[in-house]
Amino acid sequence: MGDRAQEERQYLFDKPRNVKRLFGLYYPWLGALLLAELVVHRHSLFPWEEWPGFYAAFGFVACVALVLAAKYILRPLVMRKEDYYE
Amino acid sequence: MSEPVAPFLVFFLGAALVPLLKGKGRKGLLLLVPVLGFLNLVHLGEGLHWSLDYFGYTLVLVRVDRLSLIFGYIFHLIAFLGFLYSLHVDDLLELGAAMAYAGCALGVVFAGDLLSLFVFWELLSVASAFIIWARRTRASLAAGFRYLLVHVAGGLMLMAGIVLQVSETGSGEFGFIGLQGPASLLIFLGMGVNCAWPGIHAWLTDAYPEASVTGTVFLSAFTTKAAVYALARGFPGTPALIWIGAAMTAFPIFYAVIENDLRRVLSYSLINQVGFMVCGIGIGTPLALNGAVSHAFNDILFKALLFMSMGAVLHRTGRINATDLGGLYRTMPLTCIFCMVGAASISAFPFFSGFVSKSMVMEAAALGDMRVIWFILLFASAGVFHHAGIKIPYFAFFSHDSGLRPKEAPLHMLLAMGVTAGLCVFIGSAPGFLYSLLPYPVDYVPYTQGHVLSQSQLLFYSSLAFTLLILSGIYPAEIRAANLDADWFYRKGAKALYRGLGRLLPRLEALELKLMVNGAAAGLSRLSQDGPARLALLFLFPLWKLKGVKREDLAHAAAEVRRAMATGALPVGLGAAMAILFLYLLFLFG
Numbered sequence A: 001m002g003d004r005a006q007e008e009r010q011y012l013f014d015k016p017r018n019v020k021r022l023f024g025l026y027y028p029w030l031g032a033l034l035l036a037e038l039v040v041h042r043h044s045l046f047p048w049e050e051w052p053g054f055y056a057a058f059g060f061v062a063c064v065a066l067v068l069a070a071k072y073i074l075r076p077l078v079m080r081k082e083d084y085y086e
Numbered sequence B: 001m002s003e004p005v006a007p008f009l010v011f012f013l014g015a016a017l018v019p020l021l022k023g024k025g026r027k028g029l030l031l032l033v034p035v036l037g038f039l040n041l042v043h044l045g046e047g048l049h050w051s052l053d054y055f056g057y058t059l060v061l062v063r064v065d066r067l068s069l070i071f072g073y074i075f076h077l078i079a080f081l082g083f084l085y086s087l088h089v090d091d092l093l094e095l096g097a098a099m100a101y102a103g104c105a106l107g108v109v110f111a112g113d114l115l116s117l118f119v120f121w122e123l124l125s126v127a128s129a130f131i132i133w134a135r136r137t138r139a140s141l142a143a144g145f146r147y148l149l150v151h152v153a154g155g156l157m158l159m160a161g162i163v164l165q166v167s168e169t170g171s172g173e174f175g176f177i178g179l180q181g182p183a184s185l186l187i188f189l190g191m192g193v194n195c196a197w198p199g200i201h202a203w204l205t206d207a208y209p210e211a212s213v214t215g216t217v218f219l220s221a222f223t224t225k226a227a228v229y230a231l232a233r234g235f236p237g238t239p240a241l242i243w244i245g246a247a248m249t250a251f252p253i254f255y256a257v258i259e260n261d262l263r264r265v266l267s268y269s270l271i272n273q274v275g276f277m278v279c280g281i282g283i284g285t286p287l288a289l290n291g292a293v294s295h296a297f298n299d300i301l302f303k304a305l306l307f308m309s310m311g312a313v314l315h316r317t318g319r320i321n322a323t324d325l326g327g328l329y330r331t332m333p334l335t336c337i338f339c340m341v342g343a344a345s346i347s348a349f350p351f352f353s354g355f356v357s358k359s360m361v362m363e364a365a366a367l368g369d370m371r372v373i374w375f376i377l378l379f380a381s382a383g384v385f386h387h388a389g390i391k392i393p394y395f396a397f398f399s400h401d402s403g404l405r406p407k408e409a410p411l412h413m414l415l416a417m418g419v420t421a422g423l424c425v426f427i428g429s430a431p432g433f434l435y436s437l438l439p440y441p442v443d444y445v446p447y448t449q450g451h452v453l454s455q456s457q458l459l460f461y462s463s464l465a466f467t468l469l470i471l472s473g474i475y476p477a478e479i480r481a482a483n484l485d486a487d488w489f490y491r492k493g494a495k496a497l498y499r500g501l502g503r504l505l506p507r508l509e510a511l512e513l514k515l516m517v518n519g520a521a522a523g524l525s526r527l528s529q530d531g532p533a534r535l536a537l538l539f540l541f542p543l544w545k546l547k548g549v550k551r552e553d554l555a556h557a558a559a560e561v562r563r564a565m566a567t568g569a570l571p572v573g574l575g576a577a578m579a580i581l582f583l584y585l586l587f588l589f590g
Helices: A003-006 A016-038 A054-078 B007-020 B023-043 B064-084 B092-110 B116-132 B139-171 B181-195 B202-210 B215-234 B241-260 B261-282 B285-317 B332-347 B353-367 B371-397 B413-427 B451-470 B488-547 B550-568 B571-589
Strands: B047-054 B055-063
Touching: A003 B055, A003 B202, A016 A054, A016 B550, A054 B241, A054 B332, A054 B371, A054 B451, B007 B023, B007 B092, B007 B215, B007 B261, B007 B550, B023 B064, B023 B092, B055 B064, B055 B092, B055 B181, B055 B413, B055 B488, B064 B092, B064 B215, B064 B285, B092 B116, B092 B215, B116 B139, B116 B215, B139 B181, B139 B202, B139 B488, B181 B215, B202 B215, B202 B261, B202 B371, B215 B261, B241 B261, B261 B285, B285 B332, B285 B353, B285 B371, B285 B413, B332 B353, B332 B413, B353 B371, B353 B413, B371 B451, B488 B571
Parallel strands: none
Antiparallel strands: B047 B055
C-alpha cells in the first residue's frame, strides 16, 4: 500500500507545469539583473567593471569556456578506466 | 571554572576517554568536550602560556592572540558540529582519532614556537591518517598510506627547515618567517604540502573521498586550515603565495567539472577555496589577511555542510557517484535544502557566508592593481558556482530520477546540517559578528548595491551557461572513470619502480652469477688447481723436447703431471724441485 502511494505520488518537479513556472521566473530575473545596472551605482576599481553587462557576460563566457575546456581538453588527457589504479 | 588548561589537552583527554564510555555516555562526551574546550578557551587570556625551558630552547605551548584565537573558535565550533553529525558512529577508532585530530589542530594554531608546531603538525598527520583508515575499505587503507607518506615527506621538510632556521637565527619563536634562504624555503614547502598547493595537492583529492561519511567532515576542516593559519603567521605578504593561491583557485575547477564522485568534486573545490585564502595571505595587506582568515572561517562551515549533505546521501543510499544519483529531493528535501545553502555559501551569493569573505580578497587584489590575478579569481568565482554550487545539488537531488527513494537523513545529521546552514546564513547576513573577531580592524563594507548586483549577475549568468549547456546536451555526461592527477606520479611511479626493480634485480643476479660465481671464482679455483701443473709443464715441455720425447708420449706425460699435481701425488723429488722453484720465483719478484 505504502509503496504504491510512494510510486504514484507526484513530487514538485514531476509536474511539467512547475518546471515551466520555474523557468518563467528565471529568465525574466536574468533580464531584470541586466536592467538593474541602469539604476544601481557601482563603485569600481577597474575600468572594465563599468562596461554594460561586464559581470554577466564574464560569468556566462567563463562557464562555457570552463565546461568546453574540461570536456574537450582535460578529459581526453586524463580520463582512464575506473579500475586504472587497481 | 577552575584554572584553564592548554586547548589541545581538553581534546586529548577526551580522546583518551572515548573508549572508556559506552552508549549515551560516549555521545554526551563527544558533545561535551568541544563545549568544555570552548569555555576553557574563552577563559584563556591573550599572551603566552606554558613556556618551558628545554635545553636552552624555549617551548611555548600556547600563544593566544587574535590570529590564533579565531582559528581556535572555529575549530571548537566545527568539532562540536562534526561530533553532532557523528552521533550514530560506534567506531572507537574513528571517534578517538577525530577527537585527537581536533586536539592536534588546536595544538598547531596555538603553538608559540617552531618545535611545538612541528610536533603537533606530525601528530595531526598521523591522527588524520587513522580517520581515513577507519572506513576499513581496501581503497581507504591504500589511500591512507599514500596520504601518510606524502605528509611524512612534508613533515620532514618542515623539520629540516626548522632545524636550519633555529640554528641560523638562534630563536625558535614561531612568528613572521618570510621567504629568505633555504631554511625558510623548506618550512614554506612543508607548510605547502598540508595546504595542498598545486602539484602537491593530490593527497587531498585522493584520500578525502575514501574516508567514511563522518570522517571526511572532520578532514575537510582541520589540516588545510591549520596550514592556512601557519602561512598567515609565518609568510604574510610573500608574493609567491599570490600566484600559488591563484593557481589553486583555477586548476581544480576543471577537474571538478569532469569528476563523477561527488565527494571528490567537493575535495577539488576545497583546494579552490583554500586558493583564495593563500592568495590573500600572499597579498598581505590587512584587508587581504582579514579576507583570508574570514574565508577560512566560512569555508570550514560551508565545506563541512556540503560534505555533511553528501555524506547523508552516501549514508542513506550507499552511493556517491553522480551517475548513480539524481532526484533525491523527493525524499530527502531537508538535506537538499541544507546542501543548497552550503552551495550558495561557497558560491558567495549575497546573504550567504562566502559573499562577505571572498570579496575581501578580490577587493585587496584590485586595490593592489593585480589585474591578471583579479581575473583568475573572478574566473574561479564563476567556476566554483558552476561545479560546487550547481553541480553538487543538481546531480544529487535533481537531474534525472535515479529511482532511489531513500529516507531523509537521521535527526542528528539534520540538526548538525541545520545549525551549520543557519550559521552560514547568519554570517552572510550579519557579517559584523565575524568581522569583530578578525585579526585586523575591518573597514570593509560588503553590502553595497553595486557589489550585490555584480555578484548576482556573475552567478546567475554562470547558472544560465549551465542551464543552456545541460539543455543542449553539450554538458559533459558524468562517466564512471578515474581522472589522472598529480598522484599518478607516485601511484604509477611506485608501481613502475617496483616492477622495474623486479626486472632489474634478477638480471643483476644472473650477471653476478655469470661473472663472479661462474667466472671469477671458478677461474680462481681452476688457477689454484691447475696453476702449479701449468707452471711445471712450462718448464717440463722444453726439457722433454730436448730429450726428444715423442709427440704422443708428450701428451700422455703432460696428463700424468696434471693428475699427479691435482691429487698431490708428486714424486718427492719433483715436489721438492717445485718448492725450490717457487721460492726462487718469490725471491726473484719479491
